[in-house]
């Protein structure tokens with residue numbers, strides 16, 4: 001009996017040690033489990049079709065399901081350019097609008113894992129081409145939309161609608177895209193998120209990047225100004241990742257580069273009595289027989305002329321070209337403290353800007369993406385003065401459709417940015433001409449999907465239970481404790497000092 005009482009395993013010290021060791025193991029396992037929840041490794045997908053005035057593109061986005069609230073995790077997986085013109089061009093044969101999307105939709109079926117098809121949302125947003133068609137003939141635009149809707153619904157994805165987005169949305173989502181991709185929303189304003197900010201809010205919000213989008217039929221300018229946006233039509237309020245943003249946006253319908261060209265040509269024709277149009281915005285030696293209906297059929301053009309064809313001849317003079325482009329802007333009659341043009345309010349430009357879509361295509365072709373404004377003007381003048389023969393020889397691979405318009409387009413862009421939006425030599429280099437940020441294209445589609453899929457939270461997402469450093473420290477501490485307990489246990493084993501004397 002005495003022997004049994006002396007058994008060291010029955011000493012309270014050893015029992016206490018055993019309990020502590022067990023607790024240590026439980027603590028270790030719990031910390032590891034809480035911190036490193038098993039990763040499901042599940043990817044989610046979304047499809048957005050950008051039905052622009054000149055073409056349609058299908059974008060597939062991908063993001064890890066468990067991180068979807070973080071900023072910057074949604075990425076473009078794939079883009080497919082639909083063959084043929086924009087959907088508004090099928091107004092006389094709407095069925096073909098839906099059919100035109102099939103090739104890209106079939107590609108999406110291959111790119112997205114089959115088991116994810118039924119949970120993948122698909123959105124179609126149509127822009128200025130459809131806005132113009134709706135203005136002209138709303139039943140035709142309805143038919144085109146029904147045709148594309150029917151086509152999209154025949155796929156195994158989750159159909160979320162086909163609609164014409166507003167110019168405001170187009171500007172806002174473009175702004176969200178560039179700031180999401182350049183991780184501008186991650187920054188904090190230095191104030192706790194529940195503290196109401198002083199009135200001069202936009203001087204305290206983290207800096208963002210403005211967005212400049214030039215399409216075929218409309219153009220958008222969107223940025224966070226320092227001053228209050230006094231025109232309600234141009235004001236947007238966002239709360240993203242715990243910060244408030246007061247954003248200015250405006251979309252100019254008919255000021256996309258294809259429609260602007262039609263308006264310029266119509267003005268030039270108006271000033272010409274003959275059926276020959278001598279145009280300083282096209283290279284010398286460029287000639288083309290054009291139908292007047294190609295210009296007068298546009299709802300952006302209000303003038304009319306009787307004959308059916310005209311002879312278009314270039315002279316390649318950028319100074320004269322700029323003069324004729326300037327005529328489509330109205331710089332008088334501003335009812336606001338400040339205007340861009342046509343009496344539209346625009347606050348003072350603020351911060352850096354990302355200029356994408358046709359701003360990029362044209363400026364990149366002309367090699368003007370990184371120059372000063374003065375050098376851009378000089379280089380453009382030199383390009384415009386090249387003969388059409390030389391231009392064709394220098395760029396044999398570029399389609400005539402694009403090539404013939406670069407002198408006009410370059411001059412239009414400089415006029416729009418400098419005289420329309422009031423960029424100057426001083427802030428010119430705040431404009432960054434971009435196509436992509438990382439692997440994703442700059443444009444409104446990503447912002448549209450992030451918003452409709454609730455992928456951008458209003459408040460900062462919750463942080464993990466422990467920051468990584470805290471987790472490592474805890475693990476080291478628990479491990480050390482366990483080692484110490486083992487050592488004490490081992491050293492104590494069988495020693496009288498560790499066994500209770502009152503049993504003897």
Ligand SMILES: Nc1ccn([C@@H]2O[C@H](COP(=O)(O)OP(=O)(O)OP(=O)(O)O)[C@@H](O)[C@H]2O)c(=O)n1
Nearest residue numbers: 052053054055127128215216217218357358361
């Ligand atoms: N490599 C390219 C591709 C396009 N373009 C021109 O860029 C303009 C269209 O730009 P885009 O952003 O694609 O316009 P859409 O989205 O079709 O038009 P919108 O946004 O106004 O609906 C067209 O004039 C087209 O000819 C170009 O110059 N070079």
Ligand SMILES: [Ca+2]
Nearest residue numbers: 052127215357
């Ligand atoms: Ca567009």
